Structure formats: structure tokens, C-alpha cells
Amino acid sequence: MSETEDPVTTVVRLLGKNMRVVREDGAIAKIYVSREWVDRELFKNYDGQITVGLAESRDTKIELSGRLRRRLDTLRVNVWSQNMLLRQKMVEEVNRIVKQNRNRPNVTLYDFAGLGYPSGEPHKAFQCEAANEPAPGDAGWTELTSLEYQKIWYSDEDRLSKSHDVNGEYALLLFRFKIESREQTIKKMVLAFEGYGTAPAGSGVTIKVWNHVAQAWQQAQSGTGETDETLAITLTMLVNDYVDDDGHVWLLARTTNPSDGATPATLYCDYAFCTVTVKGITYLDVVSFRDADLVDVKPFLFHTDLTLKSWSFEDVGGIF
Incomplete structure (x- = not known):
């Protein structure tokens, strides 16, 4: 049965997969993105935390009959760090990610950038x-x-090249993508x-x-x-049949x-890559943000509160 993904889940995934913050020593900062609320214990292993929560959701009709409706959501995104400069970088990164994906927050790209053997998780690639x-x-x-x-x-x-010279045999590659969304929320999948x-x-x-x-x-x-040419398979019907019980999608390429x-x-x-579009919000933007540091604790906890807005459209048959 088809489901609509809640906006908090969509925004958590969007920020988590695209967050890139560099510390002053040149290393990549470890940022934990989750649903509300902040966990101070995380700062033992992470440089910062970003939490996402739903502040309000309004449902309005956009035609007289009420058949077509718009759901307008207000989201809280809180940025937390014990380093003031790092907090500032995280806020700028949230702004960048949201603005660059404002018209497609429900689309997720999966590829192999940065992965390797044996740390090729969650995606893997094979040859034979x-x-x-x-x-x-x-x-x-x-x-x-x-x-x-x-x-x-x-x-x-x-x-990458794969060559084989046995009569009657092909050179093949196999790509495994780990999909983070629930199968029931997937609207479209493209493998390329x-x-x-x-x-x-x-x-x-x-x-x-x-x-x-x-x-x-x-x-x-x-x-x-x-x-080079780009070949793509687009799935919009019975998408669940192509996502196995472990959440994997498999793409084969051969001569x-x-x-x-x-x-x-x-x-x-x-x-090689896979994009997944889920049923849910189709627009996201930053409304405002403000600093709300906690200085009555040691060490200080530098905090910025951002307000985001998103919307999705619905008819009597579901989200479209």
C-alpha cells in the first residue's frame, strides 16, 4: 500500500546525505542529523548535531470543492555545537542544502562517491x-x-574498465544501492x-x-x-518488486x-547512480533563523534555531 513520507523524515535524510562541513584542522566534521531532540552525550563522538521537528502543519483547500488541497508544514531545524565557528559553518550548510534542493527535497541521489573496499557500505559494486x-x-x-x-x-x-576474452562470454558489472526510504513511500526510481x-x-x-x-x-x-553514453531505467510501477527485503536495489551492466x-x-x-523520489513534500525553503546559545552550562552550547517551510499537494486519490 502506498504511503506518504512525513516531512521530518525527508528533511533529516536531505540534510544528512548532503552535509559537508570542514573543521579548522582540515578534517571533515562529524555531524549527526536526527529527529528532535539534542543529546549532549553525542558531543563525545560528534562535532555537532542537527535536529529536525515539526512545529505546525496546516491543511488548506486550493479549489472550491476541496478536492485539491495543500499541506503547509512549518519545521524546526536546530543546529548545536560546542564550537562557535563550527556552528556557523553548519548553519551556512543547512542554508545551502535547502536552497539548492528547494524544488526537489523529496529526491535522493545514491552513488559511490567516497566509498571503497572494504568500506564500500552502504553501496557496493562487483564485477565478473x-x-x-x-x-x-x-x-x-x-x-x-x-x-x-x-x-x-x-x-x-x-x-573503470572490465575486459574479458573467453569466447561467448560477456564482461559484467553489478551495482548495489541501499535505499533509505520505506518501499511504500517510493514514487519513482531511476537507475543510470x-x-x-x-x-x-x-x-x-x-x-x-x-x-x-x-x-x-x-x-x-x-x-x-x-x-560514454548514459543509459537509464525508470521505475514508476510496482517499484517495491525491485527493492529487496534488505532495502537493496541491484543494477546490472554488461557488454x-x-x-x-x-x-x-x-x-x-x-x-553509476540511483535517484529515488518519494511521495511527500515537493518544496522546501528557509523562512528565518536566530541564535539561541546556552551559556548557563559548561561547556557552552552554541545553538541556532532555523524555521523552514514545506508543502505538498493532495487530491482525493493521494499525494501527486
Whole structure:
């Protein structure tokens, strides 16, 4: 059954996945983003905390019949740190993230940037060679090395290549994305592969997504380019069938044609990613913010209170 994601969950994920704050020593600050409230014990292991809560939600009709309605939410975002300068950086980062994503706060990007072996969590990538298309759990898949992961971090023409020269066999890559949203809230999912493939019988890449209910690779998309092209699979129906019980979505890419034993089949990958759009708020912006430091405690707790607004639209059939 379809569900609407509550705005607090959406904003927590948006801030948590995009927060990048650098400390004065050049290291990346550890920021914990959660629902309300602040936990002072967290400062033993984190540089700062951001909490999100719902202050108010108003429902208004936007046509006379009341069939179409708008839900306007007011959200509290509180920034906490024991370092004044770090608090300021966190506030600026919240403003940046919200403004850059104000028209698509419900869209989340999943990719491999910064991941590596064996710390390739929550997403992982594998490679193999075969005459068929092995299932995700097949023993033939081998995880990428740390250096190989770096090749697919960004769309930067620094490509990962997988070559295989056994007659009748393909070069294959497998990408596993860990989806944070509840399956029931997913409205649309897009899985994309940027790269190309070469083989004796012709160039091209074929991508497919794993249907864990049918236990089969489905939704094939193919290209014929000899240079980078982006192939995408868009899912809007029965999306739950493609998210397994562990919250994983699996994308397979292979050379469209196999090796002939003399000339290898080679698969090149520059970038792979997944975007997930959930049912829920479709607009988010910063209304105001103010400092509210706690100086009657030791050490001081530097605090900024931000007010955000969001909205979603609803008809008698649900969120659209």
C-alpha cells in the first residue's frame, strides 16, 4: 500500500546525505542529523548535531470543492555545537542544502562517491565474466578494489574498465544501492549507467534491474555508443518488486555482445547512480533563523534555531 513520507523524515535524510562541513584542522566534521531532540552525550563522538521537528502543519483547500488541497508544514531545524565557528559553518550548510534542493527535497541521489573496499557500505559494486547474467547472490561476483571504486566516484572520464576474452562470454558489472526510504513511500526510481562497451560483434552496453519477486533481470535498456553514453531505467510501477527485503536495489551492466575468444569484450564505466523520489513534500525553503546559545552550562552550547517551510499537494486519490 502506498504511503506518504512525513516531512521530518525527508528533511533529516536531505540534510544528512548532503552535509559537508570542514573543521579548522582540515578534517571533515562529524555531524549527526536526527529527529528532535539534542543529546549532549553525542558531543563525545560528534562535532555537532542537527535536529529536525515539526512545529505546525496546516491543511488548506486550493479549489472550491476541496478536492485539491495543500499541506503547509512549518519545521524546526536546530543546529548545536560546542564550537562557535563550527556552528556557523553548519548553519551556512543547512542554508545551502535547502536552497539548492528547494524544488526537489523529496529526491535522493545514491552513488559511490567516497566509498571503497572494504568500506564500500552502504553501496557496493562487483564485477565478473560469464556467458549469462548471474543473479546478485551468485558466487562469481567479485567486489571492486578501493582503486577501482575511485573510478566510478564521479562523472569525470576516469573510467573503470572490465575486459574479458573467453569466447561467448560477456564482461559484467553489478551495482548495489541501499535505499533509505520505506518501499511504500517510493514514487519513482531511476537507475543510470554512464559508460560504453566494445566487442567484436559491435559496441554497446545493456543494463537491467533485478526483480526480487520474479527472481529475474528485467527492464533492459541498451546503447550502441563507442564513447560514454548514459543509459537509464525508470521505475514508476510496482517499484517495491525491485527493492529487496534488505532495502537493496541491484543494477546490472554488461557488454551487449560477447568476446569471440580472440578479441576481448570490454566494459567501461565512468559513473553509476540511483535517484529515488518519494511521495511527500515537493518544496522546501528557509523562512528565518536566530541564535539561541546556552551559556548557563559548561561547556557552552552554541545553538541556532532555523524555521523552514514545506508543502505538498493532495487530491482525493493521494499525494501527486
